[in-house]
Amino acid sequence: MILRRVDRFFDERLGSDAWVRYVFAKLYPDHWSFYLGEFALYCFVMLVATGVWLTFVFQPSHAGAFASVIAFTRATPVGYLMRQVHHWSAVAFIAAIVVHLGRVFFTAAFRKPREITWVLGVLLLVTASVTGFTGYSLPDDTLSGTGLRIADAVLLSIPFIGGWAADLLNGGGYPGPLLIPHLYVIHVYFLPVTIGALLALHLGLVFYQKHTQFEPDPAHVVVGRRFWPDYTLRTLAVFFATAGVVTLLGALIEINPVENYGPYHDWLVTNPAAPDWYAAWLDGALRLGPAVEWRIFGHPVPAVFWPGMVLPTLAFLLVVAWPWIDKTITKRDEVGDVLVPPTAAPWRVGVGAALVTAGVVLTLAASDDQQAVGAHVRVTALVTLYRILFPFGSIAVGLIAALLAAELRASRAGRGAERERVVELVRNAEGGFDAREPHST
Amino acid sequence: MSAAALLVAILAALGAAVAAALHDPVVLVGLLAALSAFAAAVAAGAAAVQLRAPNTLTEPRHPQGPSAPPPLPDDVLARRGAFGRLWWIAFAAFALAGLEPLISLGRMPRRNGTAWRGGARLVTPQGTPLRPDDLAVGGVTTVFPEGRVDAPESAVLLLRLQDGVMQLGPERRDWVQQGNVAFSKICTHAGCPVAIFRHLTYELYCPCHQSVFDVLHGAQPVSGPATRALPQLALDLDRDGYLVARGDFAEPVGPDSWWRTL
Numbered sequence: 001m002i003l004r005r006v007d008r009f010f011d012e013r014l015g016s017d018a019w020v021r022y023v024f025a026k027l028y029p030d031h032w033s034f035y036l037g038e039f040a041l042y043c044f045v046m047l048v049a050t051g052v053w054l055t056f057v058f059q060p061s062h063a064g065a066f067a068s069v070i071a072f073t074r075a076t077p078v079g080y081l082m083r084q085v086h087h088w089s090a091v092a093f094i095a096a097i098v099v100h101l102g103r104v105f106f107t108a109a110f111r112k113p114r115e116i117t118w119v120l121g122v123l124l125l126v127t128a129s130v131t132g133f134t135g136y137s138l139p140d141d142t143l144s145g146t147g148l149r150i151a152d153a154v155l156l157s158i159p160f161i162g163g164w165a166a167d168l169l170n171g172g173g174y175p176g177p178l179l180i181p182h183l184y185v186i187h188v189y190f191l192p193v194t195i196g197a198l199l200a201l202h203l204g205l206v207f208y209q210k211h212t213q214f215e216p217d218p219a220h221v222v223v224g225r226r227f228w229p230d231y232t233l234r235t236l237a238v239f240f241a242t243a244g245v246v247t248l249l250g251a252l253i254e255i256n257p258v259e260n261y262g263p264y265h266d267w268l269v270t271n272p273a274a275p276d277w278y279a280a281w282l283d284g285a286l287r288l289g290p291a292v293e294w295r296i297f298g299h300p301v302p303a304v305f306w307p308g309m310v311l312p313t314l315a316f317l318l319v320v321a322w323p324w325i326d327k328t329i330t331k332r333d334e335v336g337d338v339l340v341p342p343t344a345a346p347w348r349v350g351v352g353a354a355l356v357t358a359g360v361v362l363t364l365a366a367s368d369d370q371q372a373v374g375a376h377v378r379v380t381a382l383v384t385l386y387r388i389l390f391p392f393g394s395i396a397v398g399l400i401a402a403l404l405a406a407e408l409r410a411s412r413a414g415r416g417a418e419r420e421r422v423v424e425l426v427r428n429a430e431g432g433f434d435a436r437e438p439h440s441t
Numbered sequence: 442m443s444a445a446a447l448l449v450a451i452l453a454a455l456g457a458a459v460a461a462a463l464h465d466p467v468v469l470v471g472l473l474a475a476l477s478a479f480a481a482a483v484a485a486g487a488a489a490v491q492l493r494a495p496n497t498l499t500e501p502r503h504p505q506g507p508s509a510p511p512p513l514p515d516d517v518l519a520r521r522g523a524f525g526r527l528w529w530i531a532f533a534a535f536a537l538a539g540l541e542p543l544i545s546l547g548r549m550p551r552r553n554g555t556a557w558r559g560g561a562r563l564v565t566p567q568g569t570p571l572r573p574d575d576l577a578v579g580g581v582t583t584v585f586p587e588g589r590v591d592a593p594e595s596a597v598l599l600l601r602l603q604d605g606v607m608q609l610g611p612e613r614r615d616w617v618q619q620g621n622v623a624f625s626k627i628c629t630h631a632g633c634p635v636a637i638f639r640h641l642t643y644e645l646y647c648p649c650h651q652s653v654f655d656v657l658h659g660a661q662p663v664s665g666p667a668t669r670a671l672p673q674l675a676l677d678l679d680r681d682g683y684l685v686a687r688g689d690f691a692e693p694v695g696p697d698s699w700w701r702t703l
Contacts, residue, residue: 027500077460077467081474146633146649153631153696161549163698168547173554173593174632174695210502221499233489237482240450244478251471267566267583267596267626269634271648286631286666287650293668293697302697303666304631337502369651379651380664 028231029213029224033103035238040096041203042242043089044195050086051135051188058138060184062177065140066263073259084250090132091255092246094278097125105322105352108345109212111336115323117209120202122320127194129278134187136256136276140180143256145264147275148183149174150286154308159301175266212339220337272370277363284365285311288387318355343412346405354398361389443491446484453477549700555625556585556592557674559688563599563623566590570683573619576601581638583626586686594694596626597674598645599684600638600656608657616675621684623674624660625694628652630667632696645671669697 011017028034057079059068072079101121104110110118133151137144152174155166171178215223225231249255261270275283289307293300318325326348327333342349364371365386372379425433457473562570563584576582576599584599585592604620616622624645628635633649638656644663645654652665660671672694675687693701 027498030496077464077470080467081461081471084471149633150631150649156696156698159699163700164544164547164549166547166698167549175593217502220502222502223497223499225494225496226498230489230492230494233485233492237484237486237489240478240482240485244475244482247471247478248475251468251475265591266593266632267591267634269636269648271637273633273648283650289666291652291662291666291668299699300697300701301699303668304696308631369648383651383665 024226024228026207026227027210027222027224028227029211029215029222030231030234031214033107034211035234036096036100036103038235038238039242040093040100041199042239043093043096043246044199045239046089046243046246047086047093048192050082050089051192053082054086055188058184060138060181062140062175062180065138065180066258069139069141070259081247081250084255085246086135087255088249088253089246090135091276091278092242092249094125094128094132097121097128098278101125101319102352102356106342106349107212107214107339108326108336108348109339110323110326112323112327112333113209113335114205114212117202117205118323119320120198120205122316124195124198124202126316127191127198131187131191131195132276133279134183134191136279137183138180138187139256139258140264141258142261142264142268143258143270143273145175145266146269146273147279148179149266150283150304153302154286154304157302157305158309159296159299159305175264210337212337214339214341216338272367274367274370280366281359281362282308282312284362284368284386287368288362288365288383288390343405343409346402346409349405350398350402353401354394357397358390358394361386361393365390443484443488446480446487450477450480450484453480555595555689555694556589557595557597557686557689558586559686560677560679561586561589561686562679563587563597563676563684563686564590571599572682573601573621573678573684576621578603578620579640581640584623594625594627596634597623598626598635598638599623602643602656606643606657609659613659613673613675616673616687618676618678618684621676622656623676623686624654624656624671625674625690626671627695628667629662629669629671629694629696630665635671 007017007020011020057068057072059065069083073083074080104118104121133147137148152166152170155169156162158165166174167176169179169182170176171182176182210222211224213223217223225234256276262268274280285307286304289303291303293303295301329347330345365383368382368386369379371377372382424436426436428434453473454477457470457477460470460473564570564587565582565584568587568590570587571582571584578601580601582599584597585595589595600622602620602622606620607617607622609616624635626634626636628647628649630647630650630652633647635645635647635652635654637646637648638644639646643656645656645660646652647654647665647667650666652667653663654660654667654671655663659673662668662670669692672690672692674690677685677687679685
């Protein structure tokens, strides 16, 4: 009743009723894997909700940050939960984006006309990761401070402008007096607004171009569910499930116990020292990177530049450009509203599996010191192992995955052919049936 | 089912709020909040299933190609001329002018320097000055210049070794005082504190990226990604017998950059 009156109020002023009806009756194709992106979206909702609360109790200065985090964490159960749920939502947010990206990749949902949506999604992953890292750094504890120091060294390593960029971020040398205030405004303002804008465009395109689907549609139709009430209830369930998962994790499993690390000084460090999971691949790359410092025109290019700056830039460019690389390989530039099962293109499965493996190897390398202790081997042996696995393990896994996908496709095709065999059933003398090829009489 | 679940969600939400207000244990508050969310998810999910709505409704997809006919009259896009070109030049000029405020935000090159000066006593983080015998052989501690504890990039590891085990070049012979030798604690790879001393092998170990430095040979990197030795602080004794620095480091401390000149 109230909804009707609200609708009439706006309709009388804006003529919006037709549009509202269109939105509510719009169809959305349905598949369990389509909810991965929604899981990410609702993690972001949880991040904003808890993050806004945290801005009221956090003191964004080098002098006060750590103490204020400890104070509000200890003062009330709400404070502790807010920080826990915020951090868990952040790691879940990025995980959900990565899995969602995988779904889009393996089902070729990025094809024309959805390349823009893909690029926006990749930008969202990058922005979310940087937002995660800046937030992780805000408590100014020993562990995150060490991470900032490494980030500073990577910035510093950029030829020519590195020193300027690091100086800008720090507001002076390291650790600069403005580092925490800078990170704060970046974390609570610039990056979330960017994420909001990218999300709006990303979802706007999904709305405007309509979602892809698995059902083949030669006649260009969407096959799916109505937004209201069917899909609304489903997405509502996903939202509450997301909220439940991150709240449960926050309540039961302590994440980032900064009170155990202590406040940051540039001469103190934890052992081991490893970042949150989504940044681990970069830390692993720094560990595996060669110990070489080249000189260009007499200027040093530090060792961290290649694994810390060049590698992630290349990875980013590769992923952003994937729709066009795919187009070049498949020589296909038609509209692709219908998703393909991953096995339909074994080579793509191979490429995806290789990229995932490369990321997993680098991530594992980020805790090689702990593995060395656990396995009683030298850490240098693990570094050598991971240096070999990074290219060759990735290629091997990619090849195996491609072969498996091809095998799976072949067996599916076989079974499909069997299912489609049409036979004629004929009554026999015993009262049973005999199968005969049709039209063979 | 849906209504019952929603009732649970309502009660759990109110319970979580009351528990939080009463400062009950975090786990109770969190579990009630999570229960509320999960119950609401079940309510919505069950309601969706109960609708038994088909997943097979259809609607047409709009073709999304280039718009036809041209969206703007030809002459709007086609108008070119000196004035139009001047606008592009103007935009380029505005962008160039805008670079200046951006550049002014950071200094280039960044120079850190340390707080070490000639005659500065080596003090512990608590501010205690040290004599050559204060550390036991095999011992290690972090020191700062007196009065500048916690100064950025100035942390130094003071190590005490047996007299004469150090294998330094002739120019560094008198940088050691009765087995006391000092190196910058800031890793030359990515700036982490090189906090671990393996006294059996005379190695310094960085917990961030596992660079290992050979103390006996002037903290040269022997393993891991570091490429440059930890700068050594030349030590002396003042008139009262306390360890002091002979001056600032001869080389820049910490991670390298383009503008590091040596």
